[in-house]
Amino acid sequence: MSVVSTPALPSTEPLVFAQTLRRWAPGIALVLPATLFLTVFFVWPTLQMIVLSVTQRRVDGVLIEGLTFDNYLRLFSNDLYLRVLLRTLRLAAASSLVAVLLAYPLAIAIARGGPALSRLVTITLVAPLLVNVVVRSYGWSAILNNAGALAYVLKVTGLSSSPPALLYTEWAVLIACVHVYLPFVVMPIATAIGRIEPSLEEAARVAGASRMMAFLRVTCPLSLPGLAVGASLAFSLTAAAYVMPQILGGNFSPLLGTLIEQQVLTLSDWPFGAAISTLLILVVLSVNLVFIGLLNRHFSRWTGGAK
Amino acid sequence: MNASSVSLPIRLLVVLLLVVIMAPLAVPMLMAVSDSPFLTFPPQGFTLRWFERVLLSREAQASFLFSLQLACWSTIVALLLGVPAAAALVRYSFPGRSAIIGLMLSPVIVPLIVTGVALLQMFSSLGWGDTLTQLIIGHAVVCLPYVVRSVTASFMLVNRDLEDAAAVMGAPPYKVLTRVVWPQVRPGILAGAVFSFVVSFDDYPISMWLADGRHFPLPLYLHGLLERSIDPSIAAISTLVILFALLLVIVIEKVFGISIARLAT
Numbered sequence: 395m396s397v398v399s400t401p402a403l404p405s406t407e408p409l410v411f412a413q414t415l416r417r418w419a420p421g422i423a424l425v426l427p428a429t430l431f432l433t434v435f436f437v438w439p440t441l442q443m444i445v446l447s448v449t450q451r452r453v454d455g456v457l458i459e460g461l462t463f464d465n466y467l468r469l470f471s472n473d474l475y476l477r478v479l480l481r482t483l484r485l486a487a488a489s490s491l492v493a494v495l496l497a498y499p500l501a502i503a504i505a506r507g508g509p510a511l512s513r514l515v516t517i518t519l520v521a522p523l524l525v526n527v528v529v530r531s532y533g534w535s536a537i538l539n540n541a542g543a544l545a546y547v548l549k550v551t552g553l554s555s556s557p558p559a560l561l562y563t564e565w566a567v568l569i570a571c572v573h574v575y576l577p578f579v580v581m582p583i584a585t586a587i588g589r590i591e592p593s594l595e596e597a598a599r600v601a602g603a604s605r606m607m608a609f610l611r612v613t614c615p616l617s618l619p620g621l622a623v624g625a626s627l628a629f630s631l632t633a634a635a636y637v638m639p640q641i642l643g644g645n646f647s648p649l650l651g652t653l654i655e656q657q658v659l660t661l662s663d664w665p666f667g668a669a670i671s672t673l674l675i676l677v678v679l680s681v682n683l684v685f686i687g688l689l690n691r692h693f694s695r696w697t698g699g700a701k
Numbered sequence: 702m703n704a705s706s707v708s709l710p711i712r713l714l715v716v717l718l719l720v721v722i723m724a725p726l727a728v729p730m731l732m733a734v735s736d737s738p739f740l741t742f743p744p745q746g747f748t749l750r751w752f753e754r755v756l757l758s759r760e761a762q763a764s765f766l767f768s769l770q771l772a773c774w775s776t777i778v779a780l781l782l783g784v785p786a787a788a789a790l791v792r793y794s795f796p797g798r799s800a801i802i803g804l805m806l807s808p809v810i811v812p813l814i815v816t817g818v819a820l821l822q823m824f825s826s827l828g829w830g831d832t833l834t835q836l837i838i839g840h841a842v843v844c845l846p847y848v849v850r851s852v853t854a855s856f857m858l859v860n861r862d863l864e865d866a867a868a869v870m871g872a873p874p875y876k877v878l879t880r881v882v883w884p885q886v887r888p889g890i891l892a893g894a895v896f897s898f899v900v901s902f903d904d905y906p907i908s909m910w911l912a913d914g915r916h917f918p919l920p921l922y923l924h925g926l927l928e929r930s931i932d933p934s935i936a937a938i939s940t941l942v943i944l945f946a947l948l949l950v951i952v953i954e955k956v957f958g959i960s961i962a963r964l965a966t
Contacts, residue, residue: 417794418793421792422793423789424786425789427785428805429786429801429804431782431841431842432805432842435823435838435839435841435842436807436816437804438823439816439820439823442822443815443819496718499711507707507715511707511715516960518719518722519719520961520965521726521946521947522722523899523964524899524964525726525943526903526919526923527920528905530725532729532923532936533724533726533729533939534725536729536742537725537728541742543742570725573721576722577962581965581966582966605708630812634812636814636905636906636909637906655814655909658818668818671819674814674815675811675815679810
């Protein structure tokens with residue numbers, strides 16, 4: 395058979411090529427408009443901005459062209475900018491950590507709580523995402539200001555007569571960020587917990603583990619893939635927050651987002667604004683890569699390859 | 702697994718957390734009917750005059766209508782681009798497929814505030830396009846991943862055997878598409894459209910760069926109002942926004958039968 399088919403091979407090659415092209419054509423045609431759109435209006439402007447950050451600098455209000463790293467040197471040599479960067483990283487890390495801690499009870503309720511509880515928790519959790527960020531921030535300011543709902547509740551319950559001054563501090567920003575980014579942490583963890591066989595936990599309990607022990611040694615390690623996704627999302631979203639620090643953080647604790655807005659809109663220093671933007675992209679991408687890397691390399695040993 | 706697998710302390714903690722999660726939506730509603738020009742808690746008396754003031758405000762009406770218009774256009778653009786792309790990504794193989802999937806989802810990873818400033822820089826250096834077009838383009842970039850994700854998921858669930866059966870029984874391709882494929886992917890397209898609408902309607906970080914005085918979306922208007930005034934009319938307009946969101950939740954869950962949890966996954 396092979397002897398017969400061999401001589402025919404060379405002549406079929408162009409035909410095979412044409413057939414492959416024809417097989418690819420409809421897919422490429424359908425995907426082309428969206429690909430072009432994103433290339434022109436997303437990839438290109440982002441690359442252009444990164445290029446701008448290393449090819450222009452402003453000195454005394456005058457733009458100077460030419461390859462330069464001055465914008466980045468300025469960012470890392472100035473105490474004020476450095477403090478904004480550190481504050482952004484600190485707040486993002488804190489938001490990610492607090493969100494993970496609060497996410498577990500909610501994720502357990504969603505994954506193991508029966509349909510009614512699961513639905514109630516899911517809808518309550520996700521509903522704030524449908525309200526725009528200004529209204530949510532306003533809601534928190536009405537709770538956290540010194541004549542607000544929190545002060546009132548503390549006074550009525552007798553817990554405290556002088557409420558803590560939270561509004562216009564980093565605490566207010568942290569609270570608001572955790573509030574809105576919590577669903578992005580809960581949902582992946584709930585999905586991961588939902589995939590764990592309940593019999594595994596039962597086995598641990600039957601073998602004499604306390605509820606806490608069963609959670610720490612069985613449920614928690616198996617949910618780490620969900621945790622990694624959620625924690626990196628909460629970190630990225632908090633690091634890029636702009637409106638909440640603006641409304642709740644006061645004028646004295648800006649984050650990188652506020653810095654970009656000031657440099658570009660108030661001072662018209664586009665190259666420096668572009669450098670801060672590039673740094674923000676790098677921070678978000680590296681955190682995501684680190685978390686996914688950890689997930690692939692280290693966690694798989696503990697999770698038995700759970701994904 | 703029965704409901705008792707969630708222990709009582711965890712149940713209590715969950716209830717407490719749910720109360721805290723709803724608080725920033727509930728408190729503005731209480732303040733909105735307070736008959737006092739200051740934002741002190743608890744609200745005093747009862748009045749609807751703040752609602753009257755807000756509903757009669759020309760500026761508030763204009764920015765609400767503009768946000769509505771912007772969200773509809775952005776959703777249409779995102780659907781026109783995203784639905785064919787999602788179909789291609791599931792149904793056809795072609796070179797660079799996985800790179801294109803990455804590209805389609807990347808606008809959610811890059812900080813929105815950076816996407817916005819990059820677009821402003823490009824538009825202003827080109828001197829191209831009017832404000833509405835620029836805003837629609839910016840929003841469509843951000844809405845596209847939601848459409849692609851949602852529609853891709855529904856295309857993956859399509860049962861191919863049904864199409865083969867219809868074709869074998871003599872249905873022409875367009876009939877297979879409209880009578881067999883369409884009913885199966887419709888929920889995914891609807892979900893993508895709804896999420897896209899919500900993302901655009903609530904967007905701040907793209908609009909803040911591209912908007913101008915005549916094209917002023919609702920979130921920007923609200924931020925301005927919040928900086929100018931402290932009286933409860935801001936609570937009243939927040940209440941209306943929250944009620945609109947709760948209405949959306951009901952429509953999405955009950956009428957369309959889409960789980961809003963998918964917005965966060």
